[in-house]
Each structure stands twice: as C-alpha cells, then as structure tokens.
Amino acid sequence: MNMEELMEMLKENGLEVRVQSKMVGVRKKIERKSLWVNVERDGLKKAVELLVENAEEFPHFCVASTSDIGDKVEVNYHFTINFGHQLEEIQITFRVTVPKSDLWVPTLTDIVPATVFSERELREMMGIEIEGLKDKRHLFLTKDFPDGVYPWRRDETGPKELNKLYEGWKE
Amino acid sequence: MKYEIPIGPIHPALKEPIMLRFSLEGEEIVDVDVVASQNHRGIEWIGMNRNNPVQSIYLAERICGICNFCHPACLVLAVEEIADIEVPERAEYIRVIQGELERIHSHLLWAGVAAHELGFDTLLHYTWMIREKVMDILEVVNGNRVTKAIMMYGGVRRDIKEEDIPKIREMIDYYKKLFNKVAKLFLEDKTIKMRTREIGILQREDALKLAATGPTTRASGVKKDVRQDTPYFSYSDFDVKAITPDMITGETIGDTYDRIVVRLLEVKQSVEIIEKALDELPPGDIISEEKVAKILSKIKKAEGEAIGRHEAPRGEDIHYVKLKEGYENFYTWKVRAPTYSNIMSWMPMLMHHQIADIPIVAASIDPCLSCTNRVVVVKNGKEKILTGEDLHRLSVQKTRRLKK
Numbered sequence: 122m123n124m125e126e127l128m129e130m131l132k133e134n135g136l137e138v139r140v141q142s143k144m145v146g147v148r149k150k151i152e153r154k155s156l157w158v159n160v161e162r163d164g165l166k167k168a169v170e171l172l173v174e175n176a177e178e179f180p181h182f183c184v185a186s187t188s189d190i191g192d193k194v195e196v197n198y199h200f201t202i203n204f205g206h207q208l209e210e211i212q213i214t215f216r217v218t219v220p221k222s223d224l225w226v227p228t229l230t231d232i233v234p235a236t237v238f239s240e241r242e243l244r245e246m247m248g249i250e251i252e253g254l255k256d257k258r259h260l261f262l263t264k265d266f267p268d269g270v271y272p273w274r275r276d277e278t279g280p281k282e283l284n285k286l287y288e289g290w291k292e
Numbered sequence: 293m294k295y296e297i298p299i300g301p302i303h304p305a306l307k308e309p310i311m312l313r314f315s316l317e318g319e320e321i322v323d324v325d326v327v328a329s330q331n332h333r334g335i336e337w338i339g340m341n342r343n344n345p346v347q348s349i350y351l352a353e354r355i356c357g358i359c360n361f362c363h364p365a366c367l368v369l370a371v372e373e374i375a376d377i378e379v380p381e382r383a384e385y386i387r388v389i390q391g392e393l394e395r396i397h398s399h400l401l402w403a404g405v406a407a408h409e410l411g412f413d414t415l416l417h418y419t420w421m422i423r424e425k426v427m428d429i430l431e432v433v434n435g436n437r438v439t440k441a442i443m444m445y446g447g448v449r450r451d452i453k454e455e456d457i458p459k460i461r462e463m464i465d466y467y468k469k470l471f472n473k474v475a476k477l478f479l480e481d482k483t484i485k486m487r488t489r490e491i492g493i494l495q496r497e498d499a500l501k502l503a504a505t506g507p508t509t510r511a512s513g514v515k516k517d518v519r520q521d522t523p524y525f526s527y528s529d530f531d532v533k534a535i536t537p538d539m540i541t542g543e544t545i546g547d548t549y550d551r552i553v554v555r556l557l558e559v560k561q562s563v564e565i566i567e568k569a570l571d572e573l574p575p576g577d578i579i580s581e582e583k584v585a586k587i588l589s590k591i592k593k594a595e596g597e598a599i600g601r602h603e604a605p606r607g608e609d610i611h612y613v614k615l616k617e618g619y620e621n622f623y624t625w626k627v628r629a630p631t632y633s634n635i636m637s638w639m640p641m642l643m644h645h646q647i648a649d650i651p652i653v654a655a656s657i658d659p660c661l662s663c664t665n666r667v668v669v670v671k672n673g674k675e676k677i678l679t680g681e682d683l684h685r686l687s688v689q690k691t692r693r694l695k696k
Contacts, residue, residue: 181503
C-alpha cells in the first residue's frame with residue numbers, strides 16, 4: 122500500500138488527511154512527508170485496525186504524545202508503516218481530541234500490544250483514563266506520586282508544589 | 293514451586309536503575325515483569341515549562357550520556373521542520389559524521405559490556421581499548437569526549453577543520469584493519485557462541501508487535517532503519533541499507549548472537565559512511581543563523597507540530613514537538629528513546645531461560661535507562677524512598693566525616 126492508496130482508503134472511511142512535508146538531502150533531494158489524521162474517539166480503534174489489516178507488515182507503533190489545549194486534551198498516536206524500502210515508509214499520526222469533562226480513550230493494547238507503555242504514561246502524566254487497559258500501574262512516576270496531580274497538564278492539576286526541581290529554584 | 297526473584301533497581305548486572313521481577317520454577321524463568329518507575333527526571337516537563345528552546349537542546353543532550361548526539365538531533369529536526377529553518381549543506385554532512393562517530397563508540401562500548409556479562413573480561417578490555425580511538429577523534433572534533441554540544445537549530449556549532457581530517461582518516465584505517473580480528477574474536481569464539489546462540493530469541497512477529505527498534509529488531513530480520521526508510525540530514529546521499537544478520541551468517545535466528553552480528557556490521561557500515569562523507573564534504577557555512585536571539589525569536593513566532601526521527605545506536609529515537617505562537621517553551625515535547633520500546637522485548641526473550649542468562653539477554657538490547665533522582669531502600673520489609681536531596685545530604689555528611 123503506497124501513500125496514495127492509504128490516503129484514498131482513509132478518505133473512503135470518512136477521515137480527513139493532512140500532509141506535512143519538508144525537502145531534505147544535499148545532493149539527492151527528497152521530500153520527507155508525514156500524514157496527520159483526525160479521528161473521533163469512537164473511530165480510533167477502527168482506524169488503527171484498518172492500518173493493521175492493510176499495511177504490508179505489522180505497523181510500527183512509535184509513541185503516543187499528548188497536549189493540554191485548554192478545556193480539551195489532544196492525544197496523538199504515531200505509527201510508521203512500509204519500512205524496509207527507501208522512501209516508501211509512511212509516517213502517520215492519528216489524533217483524538219477529548220474534552221476534559223469526559224477524559225477517556227479506548228485502549229489499543231488488544232490490537233497493538235506495544236501501546237501498553239504509552240497508555241500507562243498517558244494515564245499518569247495527563248490523567249487520561251484508558252478504557253480496557255489491564256495494567257494500570259504507574260510507568261515512570263513512583264507509586265506514591267500524589268493522585269490528582271498530572272505533570273503534563275497546563276491547568277490547576279499541574280504539579281505546582283513539585284516545582285522545586287533543584288536547589289535555588291525561584292518561582 | 294514457584295518463587296519470585298527481584299533484580300534491581302540497582303544491580304551490578306544491569307548498572308542502570310530498573311527493576312525486573314522474575315517468577316521462577318527451579319532455574320526456569322516463567323514470567324517477567326519490568327518495573328521502570330525507579331527514576332524520573334521530568335526532562336519533558338522542564339522543556340515544556342522552564343527552558344527556552346535553545347536551552348532544551350543542551351537538556352536533550354543530557355537525556356543520555358551515550359546518545360548525547362541523538363536526542364538533540366531529533367529535537368532539532370522537529371523544530372527545524374516547524375519553524376522552516378534552513379540548514380547549510382556542510383552542516384548536514386557534519387551531522388552525519390557526528391551521528392556515525394557516536395554509533396561506533398556506542399556499539400564498541402556495548403560489545404565490551406556484552407563480553408563482560410559473559411565473564412570474558414579480556415575481551416572487554418580489548419574492545420574498550422580500541423574504542424579509545426574513536427573517543428580521541430570525538431575529542432579532536434568537538435573538544436570533548438562526551439556531551440559534545442554540537443547541535444544548533446540551523447546547523448552545527450563547530451566545523452571539522454582541514455588539519456583534523458587526516459586524523460579521522462587514520463581512525464578509519466585503524467578500524468578497517470581491525471574489523472576482521474574483532475569479528476573473529478566475537479563470532480568464532482566457542483564460549484561466546486555457546487552463551488549466545490539460541491539464547492534470548494526474539495521472533496520476527498514479536499519484534500514487530502512489540503515495536504522493537506534498531507539492532508534489536510534488525511537482528512530479528514526486520515529491515516527497519518530510519519537512515520534507509522526516511523532519510524534526514526544528508527543520509528539520502530549514502531544509500532544506507534538496513535543490516536540483518538543473514539548478510540554474513542546466511543540465516544536470521546533473532547538470538548543474542550545475531551544482535552552481536554548486527555552491531556559489528558554496523559560499526560563497519562559507520563566507518564564507510566564517515567569515509568564517504570569526508571570525501572564529499574561540501575565547503576561553505578556550518579550554520580544558517582549565528583545569532584541565538586534571532587533563532588529564538590523565529591521559533592517563538594512559529595506554530596505547528598512535527599516529529600524528529602534519528603537512527604540512534606540503540607534504535608529509532610523520536611521526538612514530538614508542538615510549538616504555539618508567542619509561547620516561549622515547547623508547548624508539548626515528547627521523547628521516545630529507543631529503550632522505551634525495546635524493554636518490552638525482554639519478556640519474550642527471557643522466557644524459559646535460566647537465571648544465569650539474565651545479564652547477557654538483558655544487555656543484548658543495549659538498554660539505556662537514564663539516570664536517577666531517587667532510590668528505594670528496603671529494610672525489615674519496609675520501603676523508604678530517598679530523594680536526590682537526601683542522597684546529596686548523605687554524601688555531604690560522608691565527606692565531612694572522612695575529613696575529620
């Protein structure tokens with residue numbers, strides 16, 4: 122499945138694709154592209170399944186990133202497919218935007234097992250509930266880390282008292 | 293009878309703070325659990341709340357001492373894509389040379405550690421002796437062996453001087469001559485073969501599903517290498533091909549031995565890339581904008597998001613950056629170091645092996661678990677957590693005690 126076929130397939134499933142590109146290289150100039158796809162929370166699993174079923178090999182799950190954008194939270198799932206051949210690799214990101222008042226996303230661990238670390242991290246760092254995740258322990262934060270404090274938040278639940286990161290810290 | 297044995301958080305075989313809990317039946321490992329939360333330095337948080345983007349380059353450099361070029365490289369790639377910063381041709385070549393020098397020293401370091409885990413300390417000292425050559429070149433080129441502070445948005449901070457090129461070429465010859473000897477030592481030694489063949493197998497299917505990266509996934513036959521798949525810097529000029537063990541052994545098993553093969557071949561590949569880069573090194577500037585204040589104001593005005601990817605010695609390193617106009621820090625910064633993904637492969641690798649295989653199998657993915665700010669002390673079954681400050685206080689007390 123090349124990039125055109127993938128974009129066609131995503132469009133057929135009602136998903137809008139944004140392509141970001143940059144020219145790189147010195148003697149041999151190439152265009153480095155990445156695809157960004159917005160999906161609804163209910164459609165996330167279906168979109169990832171679509172990728173798993175149609176990609177030549179099992180997609181490589183890179184990582185999940187997340188941003189606090191006011192009263193909503195963005196969650197990005199970064200994947201790459203078609204690796205192994207020069208310039209045929211496709212970098213694709215599925216983005217889910219969820220309101221803080223109803224902050225949960227479904228787990229992807231049943232489709233892509235490697236998402237478990239990222240989902241545990243989303244939970245502890247951003248306070249996003251992962252529906253269906255079996256392993257709900259902290260990943261990076263210690264087990265005694267206070268509840269209701271989420272280091273990556275930009276609102277009142279961010280780590281205020283923990284700001285003292287080194288001696289001599291000034292507010 | 294089933295019993296549990298914890299290894300870590302600080303253990304001589306692992307050297308870095310991570311905890312593995314093994315369930316054993318006799319000598320056989322039947323379950324593995326990784327407890328990674330032994331440390332968290334909040335580096336992403338600092339980049340998102342305290343540092344400006346230029347300060348964050350140096351912070352990224354300190355994510356890992358060995359990959360101290362890879363993390364800034366990813367970060368710079370992502371920010372350059374968002375803010376549309378040009379990079380001069382010469383800088384793109386110097387970046388490739390720096391990346392490959394780092395791969396050579398990292399793989400040789402690993403080879404030494406692997407030999408040590410097997411109890412073959414002569415080979416450890418031999419490998420680390422030959423590693424000194426590349427460390428010396430890093431010092432010649434950067435003025436420093438570790439934390440080289442070479443990356444900057446829009447280029448690099450130091451040029452490769454004309455008079456240094458013969459020294460780098462001498463290093464290339466040195467490694468070319470030594471390659472066969474080192475390959476023979478590692479690949480034909482009976483003891484190494486016995487301890488690594490068919491040990492810690494990662495099936496191709498598992499490597500894909502558990503998102504393994506770098507030599508770990510390539511040793512299982514997945515031809516995944518960012519330098520080949522999505523070239524960056526000037527890698528498109530070098531036609532890099534992902535290295536899999538069948539290139540010299542004729543078959544891919546995905547065991548610890550195969551991971552040694554891949555890393556050795558990659559050292560050779562890196563030496564060849566550096567040689568070609570020196571031959572074709574274009575003349576010109578090394579940075580597109582020298583004034584840091586101008587770079588900062590350009591980044592402050594930029595808005596958008598991008599992913600920077602670099603093939604680090606341990607695997608694919610990824611940084612996601614989101615910039616917001618008028619916002620001085622990164623709005624979002626997510627770092628995924630290769631070990632983050634590779635740790636998950638420990639579970640299938642270690643299953644049904646013996647306790648004695650833990651060190652070499654654990655080391656075979658070349659884990660890099662960056663530093664600590666707290667330790668857990670267990671005494672009489674009660675856990676007590678010591679923070680960085682406590683440790684510092686204890687250290688000061690000891691110094692005072694010794695001075696008396």
